């Protein structure tokens with residue numbers, strides 16, 4: 001079965017299609033690269049107002065790290081487009097698999113954050129050959145994502161996140177951060 005077939009079954013994006021899948025060497029290791037292309041005649045989405053807008057130009061290729069398979073790192077390769085929005089001016093388009101300048105896909109951040117519930121962030125980083133910071137940013141992303149539904153609690157959780165981050169660094173990053181999940185869920189559902 002092709003990698004593309006697997007992706008089309010679990011990771012479909014309405015206005016984009018998966019292209020070539022190949023092995024490349026990235027930072028000295030064999031890595032799987034999957035191209036993504038916009039569907040023909042599809043408009044870009046303005047990242048400012050989230051509305052469709054006419055295309056302006058294309059930027060350089062960007063790599064987005066996705067969930068590894070069979071021990072290989074996986075990257076989506078996509079050439080971001082800029083759109084000319086009537087309200088926001090020229091902006092970089094919004095894509096469904098990533099957010100802003102983050103290097104990991106949303107799915108991968110969800111995946112890392114789910115592992116961070118039972119392992120320390122350091123252990124998750126070692127397990128997936130990534131950095132402690134990327135695990136931290138994944139947890140932060142998931143929390144912000146959850147707090148979109150509870151904006152009034154954002155300040156409270158941000159303070160807690162900073163406190164736990166500080167304590168994690170001073171205690172060598174071991175398991176202290178798991179408190180975040182213990183604290184997180186009651187705040188969300190109170």
Ligand SMILES: [Zn+2]
Pocket residue numbers: 046047048049050051085086087088089
């Ligand atoms: Zn706009």
